[in-house]
Amino acid sequence: MIIAIDGPAASGKGTLAKRLAAHYGLPHLDTGLLYRAVAKRLLDAGLPLDARDHAVAAATTLDVATLDEDALRGRPMGEAASIVAAFPDVRAALLAQQRSFAAQPAGAVLDGRDIGTVICPDAPVKLFVTASAEERARRRTLELVGRGEPADEAAILADIRRRDARDSGRATAPLLPAPDAVILDTTGLTIEEAFQAALQLVESRIAAYNSL
Ligand SMILES: Nc1ncnc2c1ncn2[C@@H]1O[C@H](COP(=O)(O)OP(=O)(O)O)[C@@H](O)[C@H]1O
Numbered sequence: 725m726i727i728a729i730d731g732p733a734a735s736g737k738g739t740l741a742k743r744l745a746a747h748y749g750l751p752h753l754d755t756g757l758l759y760r761a762v763a764k765r766l767l768d769a770g771l772p773l774d775a776r777d778h779a780v781a782a783a784t785t786l787d788v789a790t791l792d793e794d795a796l797r798g799r800p801m802g803e804a805a806s807i808v809a810a811f812p813d814v815r816a817a818l819l820a821q822q823r824s825f826a827a828q829p830a831g832a833v834l835d836g837r838d839i840g841t842v843i844c845p846d847a848p849v850k851l852f853v854t855a856s857a858e859e860r861a862r863r864r865t866l867e868l869v870g871r872g873e874p875a876d877e878a879a880i881l882a883d884i885r886r887r888d889a890r891d892s893g894r895a896t897a898p899l900l901p902a903p904d905a906v907i908l909d910t911t912g913l914t915i916e917e918a919f920q921a922a923l924q925l926v927e928s929r930i931a932a933y934n935s936l
């Protein structure tokens with residue numbers, strides 16, 4: 725079973741993806757890490773983020789199995805990732821690895837921006853997780869504080885709005901719910917409530933899929 729989860733920054737998609745993967749015993753891929761890793765390679769080499777050919781080369785040689793989540797998680801890398809993610813050739817270079825991760829025998833949970841629309845358009849279960857920009861900024865601020873990183877909530881809200889606009893406005897694989905995705909707004913929900921709601925949606929999708 726493939727579970728495709730998309731949504732904007734700090735909507736809680738990664739948290740839900742991890743919990744659903746644990747619940748169903750499926751492998752999980754946070755696809756945002758791939759774009760973050762491409763951006764980090766450019767920055768580490770002292771290259772600008774618009775160095776398209778270098779970004780494509782980095783994407784082509786990236787190995788999903790060796791991503792260092794801790795080094796990629798911080799705030800600047802999210803912004804940087806959304807710049808390299810707008811290059812269609814970078815996205816194309818990352819496509820096969822994501823599809824092969826999804827094609828594991830038992831299935832997989834993938835989260836990102838284009839899983840339900842581009843990477844796994846045939847996934848039987850698609851969730852589009854969202855929350856208000858203010859709530860997402862509040863969550864990301866708490867997360868950064870918890871990691872000991874500097875966190876100014878107003879600046880984080882501005883980041884989130886800028887990244888939403890860039891991710892939704894790009895020509896290739898924009899952030900968008902697939903037509904057959906179920907939308908889950910987690911604004912007023914705790915993590916546990918959001919998980920229970922997601923679980924119900926997944927179970928009802930599985931039941932509908934099995935009755936076909
Ligand atoms: N429903 C929720 N209520 C409160 N905090 C949440 C909720 N869902 C996620 N979080 C917290 O918000 C932050 C961002 O969540 P995360 O799952 O990483 O988002 P995303 O993967 O969409 O960027 C994390 O610190 C997470 O623990």
Ligand SMILES: Nc1ccn([C@@H]2O[C@H](COP(=O)(O)OP(=O)(O)O)[C@@H](O)[C@H]2O)c(=O)n1
Pocket residue numbers: 732733734735738755756757759760802805806807809810835836837838839887891
């Ligand atoms: N499938 C994906 C995943 C991420 N991305 C890009 O990578 C950036 C970082 O994604 P992320 O999921 O790690 O970011 P957060 O939602 O965790 O803040 C996003 O803003 C997108 O521009 C993408 O284009 N497609």
